[in-house]
Amino acid sequence: MNTQKIDYRNFFYPPGGIMIWILVMVELVTFGAALIALGFISREDPALYHASRLKLNAAYGTVNTVVLLTSGYFMALAVHRSKQGAFRAAAKNILYALAGGGLFVVIKSVEYAEKLHHGLTVDYNTFFSFYWLLTLFHLIHVLVGMGLLAGMYFSLRKGTSEALVENTETVATFWHMVDLIWLMLFPTLYLIL
Secondary structure, three states: OOOOOOOHHHHHOOOOOHHHHHHHHHHHHHHHHHHHHHHHHHOOOHHHHHHHHOOOOHHHHHHHHHHHHHHHHHHHHHHHHHHOOOHHHHHHHHHHHHHHHHHHHHHHHHHHHHHHHOOOOOOOOHHHHHHHHHHHHHHHHHHHHHHHHHHHHHHHHHOOOOHHHHHHHHHHHHHHHHHHHHHHHHHHHHHHO
């Protein structure tokens, strides 16, 4: 008979801790509610919303989707490596994830510059009000995530503590939330309306 004791804390406690998951749920509900509101408001003038959506460059959105998903892949590798105790390898993967976040910011900045050049500002119409507010709010999350990634990178480079595994999971949870929010925004703004 197996007499090993089950560690219920690990069984019932989500990776990264409960507080990060509460934050993830709040953020997903917030973005989800805004997208639902956008869907309802777009029914008032579907032609306007469709014409506005066509002013977006879906290529930018597609490339940014691939960039964030690739960055998320490297973040998942960082968690895997940290669980193996390979903290320097985990730091290297976080550096790649951080580079992906940086590339996302560069592409989004180019897209924003084009929109501003063409006068598609936050007060252009309601579609662009939603576009700017949602994508800028998401961009803030990307920048916060990049700060967390940078901090985690330096911690992993110099540390060997068991707490690094949970900290890496926490940062990964936040970074994957950033991916998930973009996966909600991209099709709704660039492809559906």
